Amino acid sequence: MAAPFIPPPLDGKPEVPTWLPPEPTRMELDWASLHTIDLSLLDSLDTKVVDGLVQLTKTAIKDDGFLYLINYGISLEQLHRQFSLAQYLHRNISDDDKKRLLWDPQQGVFAGFKRRLGWKREAGDFDGIEHFNFYRPQFEDSEDKVPECIKPFMDEIVAFCEVCGCSVPGRYPAD
Amino acid sequence: MLSARYAGAAFQADTLLISEQYLTNSVNGRLLKLLSRVLELPDDYLFDNVQSHDWPVGDGYFRHALFYPLLGEDKERRKGVRMYGHTDYGTTTFLFSVPVTAGE
Numbered sequence: 001m002a003a004p005f006i007p008p009p010l011d012g013k014p015e016v017p018t019w020l021p022p023e024p025t026r027m028e029l030d031w032a033s034l035h036t037i038d039l040s041l042l043d044s045l046d047t048k049v050v051d052g053l054v055q056l057t058k059t060a061i062k063d064d065g066f067l068y069l070i071n072y073g074i075s076l077e078q079l080h081r082q083f084s085l086a087q088y089l090h091r092n093i094s095d096d097d098k099k100r101l102l103w104d105p106q107q108g109v110f111a112g113f114k115r116r117l118g119w120k121r122e123a124g125d126f127d128g129i130e131h132f133n134f135y136r137p138q139f140e141d142s143e144d145k146v147p148e149c150i151k152p153f154m155d156e157i158v159a160f161c162e163v164c165g166c167s168v169p170g171r172y173p174a175d
Numbered sequence: 176m177l178s179a180r181y182a183g184a185a186f187q188a189d190t191l192l193i194s195e196q197y198l199t200n201s202v203n204g205r206l207l208k209l210l211s212r213v214l215e216l217p218d219d220y221l222f223d224n225v226q227s228h229d230w231p232v233g234d235g236y237f238r239h240a241l242f243y244p245l246l247g248e249d250k251e252r253r254k255g256v257r258m259y260g261h262t263d264y265g266t267t268t269f270l271f272s273v274p275v276t277a278g279e
Contacts, residue, residue, distance in 0.1 A: 086239035165203025
């Protein structure tokens with residue numbers, strides 16, 4: 001069985017407003033119907049259950065091209081904490097940090113801050129997509145390479161990446 | 176709309192124990208194990224042979240993304256398309272958009 005994910009405590013950190021998920025659309029859309037992959041079934045001691053999961057995954061790869069995973073070991077509440085942190089980062093990043101940490105994707109890496117102005121360092125047309133991208137340097141030197149406002153929460157970002165699979169717990173620099 | 180994404184997990188694996196922990200406990204490790212079985216390969220095959228093992232993140236990344244609405248002229252110019260077609264590099268990409276039901 002997978003060990004449960006226990007994120008770091010929130011004691012003594014700035015308060016982060018809770019992210020409120022938008023309402024699902026009410027539009028009539030031609031939805032793609034994806035197969036549902038219950039990743040927890042991989043732990044089953046019943047080989048038939050595991051075989052069924054493998055066959056379903058095979059079908060999803062062939063027919064859908066997307067894997068819709070459920071029960072992957074992170075609760076919705078824990079996931080939404082990351083969304084709250086993302087919202088906090090984008091609401092509180094200073095103009096100075098936006099300039100200082102501006103990305104340069106033509107160097108081959110998307111690390112840093114993406115403005116809502118296209119996919120180059122230089123401003124292009126509005127695309128409405130803003131990012132902050134954490135790559136290796138952002139974790140190794142978070143004192144210098146992440147926005148000031150998110151620094152108190154790097155332990156939670158590291159823990160989240162660990163459970164996703166960035167690294168083995170306990171082998172990551174804590175700051 | 177906000178989304179978080181995580182891709183191309185990587186770390187230095189120097190003991191079997193670490194490999195076992197990874198395949199059992201991390202989302203990516205379990206997915207690689209499942210995909211190895213789909214390919215009728217040993218459980219640790221993709222982890223051992225495809226996954227980059229540089230510490231701490233290799234070529235992977237973690238992203239906090241914020242999507243603003245496309246309105247008026249911008250919406251028209253982009254023909255209402257949020258993200259144009261693209262291919263991600265790396266072995267796996269996780270898009271955590273629940274409960275918003277959209278790829279990106």
